[in-house]
Amino acid sequence: MFSPLQAILFEPPHQLTILDQLLLPFETVHVPIRNLQEGHRAIHTMQVRGAPAIAIVAVLALVVDTYAAHHTFPTVDSFMSYLDKSIRYLQTSRPTAVNLFEATTRLSRELNELAYPSDSSAPTTTTTTTTTTTVGQLKRALLEYGQAMLDRDIQDNKHIGQFGAEYIEARHLDRQAILDGLTATTPIHNPTYTVLTHCNTGALATAGWGTALGIIRSLNFRSIGRIHVYCTETRPYNQGSRLTAYELVHDKIPATLITDSMASALLASRPMDAIVVGADRVTANGDTANKIGTYQLAITAQYHGVPFIVAAPTTSIDLKLATGAAITIEERPKEEMLSIYNMRLAAQGIQAWNPSFDVTPACLIEAIVTELGVITKNDQGVFDIKGFIEKHRSL
Numbered sequence: 001m002f003s004p005l006q007a008i009l010f011e012p013p014h015q016l017t018i019l020d021q022l023l024l025p026f027e028t029v030h031v032p033i034r035n036l037q038e039g040h041r042a043i044h045t046m047q048v049r050g051a052p053a054i055a056i057v058a059v060l061a062l063v064v065d066t067y068a069a070h071h072t073f074p075t076v077d078s079f080m081s082y083l084d085k086s087i088r089y090l091q092t093s094r095p096t097a098v099n100l101f102e103a104t105t106r107l108s109r110e111l112n113e114l115a116y117p118s119d120s121s122a123p124t125t126t127t128t129t130t131t132t133t134t135v136g137q138l139k140r141a142l143l144e145y146g147q148a149m150l151d152r153d154i155q156d157n158k159h160i161g162q163f164g165a166e167y168i169e170a171r172h173l174d175r176q177a178i179l180d181g182l183t184a185t186t187p188i189h190n191p192t193y194t195v196l197t198h199c200n201t202g203a204l205a206t207a208g209w210g211t212a213l214g215i216i217r218s219l220n221f222r223s224i225g226r227i228h229v230y231c232t233e234t235r236p237y238n239q240g241s242r243l244t245a246y247e248l249v250h251d252k253i254p255a256t257l258i259t260d261s262m263a264s265a266l267l268a269s270r271p272m273d274a275i276v277v278g279a280d281r282v283t284a285n286g287d288t289a290n291k292i293g294t295y296q297l298a299i300t301a302q303y304h305g306v307p308f309i310v311a312a313p314t315t316s317i318d319l320k321l322a323t324g325a326a327i328t329i330e331e332r333p334k335e336e337m338l339s340i341y342n343m344r345l346a347a348q349g350i351q352a353w354n355p356s357f358d359v360t361p362a363c364l365i366e367a368i369v370t371e372l373g374v375i376t377k378n379d380q381g382v383f384d385i386k387g388f389i390e391k392h393r394s395l
């Protein structure tokens with residue numbers, strides 16, 4: 001049974017259904033995903049979107065496809081060959097978010113290790129019994145991998161929410177104390193936290209709770225009645241006005257919608273505890289690809305002395321890329337910018353540039369909130385993301 005903010009419903013092993021986000025908030029329509037092609041199309045057309053959500057839908061589309069009654073695999077090799085071809089196809093759906101690539105690459109590695117165990121490490125014995133993996137075991141492993149992605153994402157987001165809320169509370173006291181000349185330990189009674197967010201990074205972009213919006217949810221839970229959220233429209237897909245506003249109203253979190261062009265004027269007009277955004281791909285140095293408009297929010301945050309915080313599960317971190325210069329930025333059809341709901345918004349004949357993401361350099365980012373904790377810059381003023389992950393994964 002779908003809940004109102006649920007983007008993905010998986011009823012293993014055969015049924016995957018998504019909420020068609022192109023129609024929100026005006027219509028609630030659930031769409032079955034029965035095979036790879038339908039999964040690829042749902043991601044490519046942005047019926048489902050959000051870096052974590054598209055990775056989960058891609059893998060679960062592969063699950064329901066391989067479990068389809070008509071789909072038989074006579075040998076392990078035939079299954080693995082189909083898996084490899086399917087993963088390459090799914091990876092063509094959208095290029096910028098790393099989550100889909102990370103999830104499917106890890107899936108391929110794990111299933112190959114299962115299908116073709118390397119016995120080279122096995123001790124030599126006089127009588128060897130080789131246990132061959134069956135297609136059924138591989139399909140089961142694929143199903144469990146997809147289910148684990150759903151479960152892990154929600155847990156990651158709850159941790160991100162907790163770490164991020166605590167960080168903003170601490171910064172609020174620090175900032176308030178500085179503003180009032182008080183010591184950082186001076187209790188500030190009845191603080192009101194004001195945060196600005198961009199795009200949609202909530203339950204609709206993930207398996208639940210959300211990343212940047214997950215931080216806002218956690219902050220709201222801890223400070224009921226003492227938070228006000230500003231969200232940008234996020235043209236041209238309007239993730240903010242259509243999806244984030246929808247989630248904030250659903251959760252009864254006090255919030256105000258602004259146009260993208262109002263952000264600097266907003267920061268100039270009132271105190272802002274933080275700008276909190278999501279991420280599609282964070283590179284090893286902390287450069288972050290996120291929804292178009294994020295970069296200019298980071299610039300205005302810097303100018304106004306407002307903490308700029310990125311919320312990113314480690315599944316959105318790409319340590320293979322040294323900097324953001326190497327990130328592929330998706331360009332969407334210009335028609336998505338020139339019209340809305342089939343209504344033309346611009347003069348006929350005008351050209352349009354429609355990049356779906358931009359890259360915010362690490363120098364404009366104060367903190368990266370992950371499920372392992374908050375990454376801040378070291379004494380050299382840079383992020384050591386690899387070192388942070390290795391340290392916290394070993395704990």
Ligand SMILES: CSC[C@H]1O[C@H](OP(=O)(O)O)[C@H](O)[C@@H]1O
Nearest residue numbers: 049050051201205278279290291
């Ligand atoms: C936790 S969602 C991360 C990221 O994905 C969104 O992009 P899109 O709506 O195009 O899939 C946006 O950039 C969010 O910040």
